[in-house]
Amino acid sequence: MEQHAIGKYRLISRIGQGAMGEVFKAHDPSLNRLVAVKTISSSLGTETELRRRFLREAQSAARLNHPNIITVYDFGEEEGRIFMAMELLEGSDLKDLIGSHALPDLERKLDVMEQICEGLAFAHSMDVVHRDLKPGNVHVQPSGQVKILDFGLARLGTSEMTRTGMVMGTPHYMSPEQVRGEKADARSDVFSLGSMFYELLAGRKAFDGDSMHTVLFQVLQEEPEPIRNWVDLPGILVEVLERALQKDPDARFHDASQMLAAVRAVRRALAEGRTEATLESELGPFSAPATGDTRVVGSVALQPQPGAVRPAPATLSAKAPTQQMDARRPRPRPPVAPPPSRAPLYVGGGLALVGLLLAGGFVALLTLRRPPPAPATEAPRPNNDLTRVLVASQVELARNKLDEKSYRAAATRAEQALRIDPKNDEARQVLAQAQDALQRLDAAAGETRAALAAADTGKAASGLWNVLSLDPRYEGIDAFVAPLNPVFRDRAAQAKQLMADARAAADRAKASGLPGFVSATSAGAEGDALVAKRQYAAAAARFLDARDEYERARRSVQH
Template sequence: MNTIGRYQLVEKLGQGGMGVVYRAFDPLLQRVVAVKLIGAIDADAQVRERFFREARAAGQLSHKNIITIYDLGEHEGQPFLAMELLEGQDLQQRVAGHTAMSLARKLELAIEICEGIEYAHVHGVIHRDIKPANVFITTSGTAKILDFGLARLITSELTNSNMMMGTLNYMAPEQVRGERADHRSDIFSTGVVLYEVFGGRKAFEGDSFGATLYKILQDVPEPLRNLDANLPSELESVVEHALEKSREARYQHMSDMLADLTAYRQQLLLSNSPAFGRPAAEGGRVASDPPRPSAIGAAPGAMPGFGSHASRIAHDAPTIASVPATPLPLLRSPSGTAQASDPTDPRVALPPRTRRPAVLAAVAAILVLVGALVTWVIRRDVAPVPPAAQTRADESALATQQAIATGLEQASRALQAGDEAAAQQHADAVLAMSPGHPEARRLRERAQQAAETVTRSLTSARELFASGRFDEASRAAGEVLAVAPGNADARRLMEES
């Protein structure tokens, strides 16, 4: 086989339970892509239609933390996806290789994973199979969520024990019981992934299939701080909340979980925590992180999750335990840098050994006088800041920091409550105090996206309801409620549909 659709196959990158992935070339757009030929799809027409519907929905997602789907088609009766080609390694390989990561790096990965999933939820797409093998870390350090739209196929492949066991460890209790999964199931699975990232081992792992099922349904994982005493209790609490057995007791929206993670990151930044003391390297890495594996030959780590190429990824460090990070000063004073002595400087020039002691004494006296004069000139020209003025400046800076933190919290809460307008106002207030503030900009963008989604989905729900397509109207109203839980119009349409 040399082609799939219009794509010219270059090499096979890997094979797993869901199909085969190839590096391919798109002659139309003149670019290299990844082509995934789906092999695990049911012949049932309804299942195939469901797959294509969800794959098309996934193809509409455009977010930096979600892999981009370029094309969808069929080849000799088998569906295929053409996607962006990624280089790096998946999170499963990173954890299994015990790659050391700083707390800051783990937190950034957690936030990126949640941002990608939250974006999908806002657009009405549920993943249903969040696991480390479906999170790819590119060579630039960006987390990308894979396989949106494919997880539905797993339900028809439960007899494949290898596939099931690879997924089972990360399933929510309701999925294990055979109940319908919703966005809160993704939240549970994300919590399991983050438990593994922060703790270095799986949250639920038994000696057998049945033992693992029992642990998911009944057991509470060992506290994360027992596995890593340096882990902040705030992060342990976030993961524990996501892992509640009852979906009603967990975070109700991924935006809630994301808000807690970003609030904690902001708290660390404002407190100048050592965890964020090292400046980020290129690609978002923290300086204490190990180097990422580079591509060997033709992108050895492209498209993760397949055992046939896992050995081609180099693993860096011996442990995934948190690496203590020592803060580096952001600014260095001139005295903090060693400088070579200037032989022409009269303060350090030594008289020849042949001079008489009297001459030496005279030179020493001159040096003392010169030193005193220089000190007097410096002190005269550089007037010290009055203590009162310094205190006022410190108080003003502290007040600004507190106002920024409060504004971010208010924007986040408004967004969680579905009040996009208020969220934008609070974010704008922060940007007025700190132009370009990344967290405020992110919150404002999320509020704008949410407002657009609410308007679009609510309009669609009304039109569908008016035409008698009540099931579709209910789904569209559900998209609105996923973003704005308090939207009365959407709730009414949901109840009447």
């Protein structure tokens, strides 16, 4: 650590580092206390406009004074290096606590959920939207007190600071509207809360997969696995999660204050032993938000507006108004069992932001909520690079399935791409090709069945050949194999020759080292074994399957 001080703070040790900068444990000599000092990387600091906006946003962050939001003490610049001083936190972030199962009982988890909702409800009442809520941005201290992190740095992602093509958030916890690159309001934070609470309660993510694209597609189009498949929960708590995770923002809690009321209703019902309680019985019927809401969301809303009167936080219904929050109200918390020993740290989600190529990783905060636009006559095209990449990925997977002659899978992938981008020509083309192949396959299978029923084995053999040419792995082949074996010997020999030709072409293309070539060779050997058993129809299927594998191996080398 070359630098020993920044501003009035003496740097003691580095406790975090990421794309945006570094976090240090430091000493404040004026008040004789330890603090966390976050510095912004020099590459960001060289951009004058970015620096000016970051200064404005960080100053606004210091105004979020709530027991469940990390406190920003100071902000400054020294020799071109921007820094922020904030409280130094002990304990662990929620991500580690979930992974180490340090919150074993439901009551502890509900307490964490309530505190998170309290802090976020205060932010929403100040018209501030976080936009990157995730377990790594929530810190739980040894006393059990919860702190939400990175409101200040979150604003760096917007206030017109968003780079072209960026989408703000972390994939597993993003709302569908964030994935689509749309402006997000408090309801987007509610969706992120739902994803985070699902993981806290179930021990697994609501949306997960082996690639970023898979996760984002799930966020857009699929429902999470019912949480009761993983953990036994009261019905009213399941209701809270389901409402928070609605794809339609209007169907969610309107903001964190409504979700806070719901979490408190859950705790109250469980404490009183009313296991049959529902959200409606506790809080009244849910109503959609009024249209025409034009509140400014973000730090600009913190600036005094002439004649402005701040509205009270929304409630679920007139039947049960949300409790008024006292921003400074302390309350005792049960201690949290820590995971394996950790040094004191400030867990800055800004240092752990997911840097998504073409997606960006900074968290957006400032948006302007306007009345919803009039219904469009045509579905809109994707309006950000991330969604376009997601569509392109689905189309590519669809093409791969089409090449593998997995026509139903290809059609499903193409349909998934078209649900995101209904005008995508490539997806339409793949879908049309897959549907055409399926129609021809069904027609050939139907002709084969009809010919067998009429005892016309010659016509049935021609029909089966057409089926196998279209898809050697056709699921209904077993119904045709036995009756057509006696007349399929020549067809098996023809299929073997086609396989040999395809293998020679793959050899010339130097594709013999590819896995597809190896699996084709194995399929060919299986075909020879079937011929030896006089199972000619099944052998023909294996030979044609091997031919297709050799051809795919050759194409992969040549392309």
